[in-house]
Amino acid sequence: MLTVQQLSKRIDRQTVLDAIDFSVRPGEIIALVGRNGAGKTTLLRTMVGIIRPDTGDVRYGPSSIFEKAELKRDVIFVPDSADALKHYTVNEAMDLYASIYPSFDRAAFTETLTRYNIGNKKIRQLSKGQKAMVTLSLAFAVKASYYLLDEPTDGLDVVAKADVLKLMIAQVEARNCSIIVSSHQLHELERIADRIIMIEKGRVKAIMSLEEARESSVKLQVVFNDQVPVELLERKDIEIINVTGRVVLFMAKERTQELDTFVDAHDPMLVEEIPMSLEDIFRVQLGGEASVI
Amino acid sequence: MSFNVLLKKDWKQVSLLWILLVFLGIVAYTLPVWTQMQSFDEQVQDIQMNPDKYAEWFNGDASNASVEELFNPQYSYWIGDLQTLIPYGGVIFLYIIFGFLMASVLIGSERNSQMSDFAMSLPFNRNQLYISKWLIGTSGIVVSTLLGGPLMLWMIHASRYSFLIEGHSLKVAALVGFMLLTGIAVFSLALWMGSFGGEAISQVLWSVVALLFPVGILLLIQGSVISFTQNTERVYSVFERAIESVFLRVISPLANVINVDTYNLYTDNSVWQEFLAVAPLSVLAFIVLSFGLGLLTFNRAPQENNGRFFMFSNWLWFVHLMMVLCFAMLGGIILANIAYSTNSILYVIGFLIGGFLAHLLAKRLLYRFNLQLKS
Numbered sequence: 001m002l003t004v005q006q007l008s009k010r011i012d013r014q015t016v017l018d019a020i021d022f023s024v025r026p027g028e029i030i031a032l033v034g035r036n037g038a039g040k041t042t043l044l045r046t047m048v049g050i051i052r053p054d055t056g057d058v059r060y061g062p063s064s065i066f067e068k069a070e071l072k073r074d075v076i077f078v079p080d081s082a083d084a085l086k087h088y089t090v091n092e093a094m095d096l097y098a099s100i101y102p103s104f105d106r107a108a109f110t111e112t113l114t115r116y117n118i119g120n121k122k123i124r125q126l127s128k129g130q131k132a133m134v135t136l137s138l139a140f141a142v143k144a145s146y147y148l149l150d151e152p153t154d155g156l157d158v159v160a161k162a163d164v165l166k167l168m169i170a171q172v173e174a175r176n177c178s179i180i181v182s183s184h185q186l187h188e189l190e191r192i193a194d195r196i197i198m199i200e201k202g203r204v205k206a207i208m209s210l211e212e213a214r215e216s217s218v219k220l221q222v223v224f225n226d227q228v229p230v231e232l233l234e235r236k237d238i239e240i241i242n243v244t245g246r247v248v249l250f251m252a253k254e255r256t257q258e259l260d261t262f263v264d265a266h267d268p269m270l271v272e273e274i275p276m277s278l279e280d281i282f283r284v285q286l287g288g289e290a291s292v293i
Numbered sequence: 294m295s296f297n298v299l300l301k302k303d304w305k306q307v308s309l310l311w312i313l314l315v316f317l318g319i320v321a322y323t324l325p326v327w328t329q330m331q332s333f334d335e336q337v338q339d340i341q342m343n344p345d346k347y348a349e350w351f352n353g354d355a356s357n358a359s360v361e362e363l364f365n366p367q368y369s370y371w372i373g374d375l376q377t378l379i380p381y382g383g384v385i386f387l388y389i390i391f392g393f394l395m396a397s398v399l400i401g402s403e404r405n406s407q408m409s410d411f412a413m414s415l416p417f418n419r420n421q422l423y424i425s426k427w428l429i430g431t432s433g434i435v436v437s438t439l440l441g442g443p444l445m446l447w448m449i450h451a452s453r454y455s456f457l458i459e460g461h462s463l464k465v466a467a468l469v470g471f472m473l474l475t476g477i478a479v480f481s482l483a484l485w486m487g488s489f490g491g492e493a494i495s496q497v498l499w500s501v502v503a504l505l506f507p508v509g510i511l512l513l514i515q516g517s518v519i520s521f522t523q524n525t526e527r528v529y530s531v532f533e534r535a536i537e538s539v540f541l542r543v544i545s546p547l548a549n550v551i552n553v554d555t556y557n558l559y560t561d562n563s564v565w566q567e568f569l570a571v572a573p574l575s576v577l578a579f580i581v582l583s584f585g586l587g588l589l590t591f592n593r594a595p596q597e598n599n600g601r602f603f604m605f606s607n608w609l610w611f612v613h614l615m616m617v618l619c620f621a622m623l624g625g626i627i628l629a630n631i632a633y634s635t636n637s638i639l640y641v642i643g644f645l646i647g648g649f650l651a652h653l654l655a656k657r658l659l660y661r662f663n664l665q666l667k668s
Contacts, residue, residue, distance in 0.1 A: 052595070083408070
């Protein structure tokens with residue numbers, strides 16, 4: 001099991017990671033969500049030993065990843081661009097990976113390339129989607145147990161995104177590996193993630209399954225007999241999404257008895273609970289700015 | 294999983310420079326020898342064709358003198374000697390340029406791109422990453438010397454000027470060995486500076502500073518002291534001793550290079566003995582020192598500061614202080630020497646102006662520019 005223990009890091013006198021603590025179970029996909037600058041990329045870079053934490057540790061089984069570099073044969077980091085390999089051809093990159101990772105499966109890699117019709121070009125000459133497929137396929141061909149993916153679908157078109165997601169799901173199903181994926185594409189994460197880690201200003205705000213997340217907050221559409229009460233619009237604990245005549249759509253960070261009583265007290269004609277998407281949860285928990293296509 | 298993988302990865306980055314270094318190394322060793330011999334040929338031909346013109350320098354017998362006799366130091370006419378054939382400065386200059394370039398491609402350019410993150414995420418520790426880079430760079434210098442040095446020796450031995458090297462082959466070989474070690478030392482220094490500069494250009498800048506600093510700071514202090522004293526001879530002698538000291542030669546490859554007396558190396562046995570005793574060992578000690586410190590700082594370099602002008606943010610105050618001090622002293626020396634005799638009041642004014650300008654520069658470079666460069 002991969003365990004992150006009390007990981008803290010300060011950069012330029014600012015706390016970027018603050019006592020981050022969680023573990024990754026085999027075969028699960030964890031979505032790492034948070035606003036820009038929340039510390040997601042720093043967390044992933046620290047988890048694989050690129051950045052040294054001020055305190056805390058990342059342990060793979062009984063050993064620290066900072067002390068035993070060879071553990072990184074089983075924990076693969078895929079950054080958000082393929083810049084590192086841009087001077088390599090696809091085959092050179094395959095040879096490089098095969099010589100670094102004894103478990104690298106050339107057949108699996110070439111099969112993926114054939115499936116997506118990617119030739120042996122210099123990686124910098126590939127399209128953005130192809131680059132993403134190559135870097136992910138290289139990583140998955142290693143047959144590692146843990147993958148840390150930093151915004152793997154960022155900037156990809158709809159088809160390429162779907163391909164990347166398919167590839168991720170196929171790996172988890174076939175090998176029971178674990179994936180931690182940071183992304184702003186919340187509607188995609190929603191389809192694949194088992195758990196969500198919400199990061200806010202370097203701290204873990206919540207770790208929960210999507211069901212738990214959905215239950216913790218509430219999205220209501222209320223139709224009042226008269227106009228929408230001003231007291232409701234002025235409440236600080238809710239986020240008004242839309243007001244149309246006597247109809248109001250809002251989200252509350254927490255589902256409370258007090259809110260239910262408050263709504264009932266204003267004699268609503270209809271109260272309907274709307275299913276919350278991950279984007280809704282993100283907005284209400286972390287304050288919005290979700291980038292969703 | 295083999296260490297060779299890292300060598301291959303680094304080779305991919307630096308192969309063009311490496312091949313260029315080997316080629317230019319051969320050129321730097323051999324071309325000056327060839328052109329110098331051409332110059333000898335022209336002079337010898339001119340003497341033989343116009344013996345009367347040179348009679349007074351050759352005691353009247355220039356027409357009958359053999360080529361070897363024309364080079365005899367007993368004559369007052371000097372055509373050249375072994376020292377003029379050996380391209381000592383040129384080769385070392387090449388090693389400095391390519392040492393800096395290769396080191397900045399191996400570390401600085403990696404920091405500019407995501408290659409550094411990629412390398413750090415591989416199942417290798419930072420010591421292995423650093424050693425691989427050091428081996429690749431060093432091998433280029435070794436190969437260029439192993440090809441260029443013997444070719445140069447062969448060219449001299451095979452020429453009609455071979456008498457110049459007779460009995461001195463070992464000394465020339467030792468000098469070539471010293472040039473090789475100096476090349477490795479400069480490269481090791483530049484690679485070490487890769488832990489301070491957060492990208493390629495700043496790494497080259499820090500390498501230049503580190504190369505010049507030990508000798509430079511001594512000269513600045515010497516110039517400053519002279520501005521306040523009348524007893525300049527004593528000051529010169531103290532600083533001359535300091536520059537020639539073994540300590541400075543150990544901590545500065547540049548001091549080591551300028552302290553080798555190539556003019557008298559082949560003729561004065563005491564110079565040869567002194568060279569053998571100090572120069573190679575000092576440069577070896579520097580290689581060990583810079584390699585060890587390079588490993589240490591590469592391990593500790595904060596990867597999150599990649600792209601910055603100076604990686605160790607906690608030491609910015611010290612760098613700032615040193616910049617102000619050095620430029621203040623330089624300003625003082627320049628202004629003090631404007632007057633016919635050195636003037637201590639002008640020194641103080643120059644010191645303040647130089648220090649203030651350096652402070653402004655340091656603020657921009659170390660703080661504002663440092664943050665702008667952050668990746």
